[in-house]
Amino acid sequence: MTGNGTNSWLVEHSAGTAVIDPGPDDAAHLRAIVAAARGPITHILLTHTHRDHLEGARPLAEMTGAPVCAYRHSACATFSPDIALDDGAPVATLTALHTPGHAADHLCFATGDGIVFTGDHIMGWSTTMVPPAPHGSVRLFLDSLDKVLDRDARLLLPAHGPPIPSPVLCIRGLIAHRLAREDSILAALPDEPATLDDILRRVYRAIRPALRRAAELNLLAHLEKLRDDGRAVHDHDTWRAVRDGTTA
Known part of the structure; x- marks a missing residue:
């Protein structure tokens, strides 16, 4: 699901270089980061x-002595940042933006001149995976897209895929895509209780086995939003639609 790999971005500032997303534990890649700084x-x-x-x-921290900075409420039980960041926190000439949706602890980093490093929130090669709670949320993902849109950025630099030179067009397209997917799920959601597997077959009429789990998580995340919006009911292992004129 990472495409061609994870982009690591180096941001120069007056005291040196900040590294965004060092990626997997790949010794050659980490040496290349140090050499490029x-x-x-x-x-x-x-x-x-x-x-x-x-x-x-x-x-990389052991190689350089640099602190690891991340959102203060880590979604990883085995990791705590050396420097905990809140929404709006300044760090190494950047501003941290809490952008949950793909992950509860997701941050984007904005420069002062219109560049936003978007991590997996906005990717250059595909739409991002939005899992169900507690790890993700379609509602929060859409809110986070609006937050980045409000930055009026001129360039987005994602963790996967190429740079995005038309941020407004891209973000509006992502919002439209999610809302269209939500409409298609609601249209496929029966009035009588149905299992997640039943609904999956209605929404994705042909799906490769390798993508089935991702499709299930995506569907469940959308169903949670529909439930929270009062347009779907979840009862034990089944879901059903709430239409105009019906009750929950």
């Missing part, structure tokens, strides 16, 4: 604590 590496910034972003952080 201008001046000392002063901060290691994590957009979130999924393995393909987190695992290289401690090895």
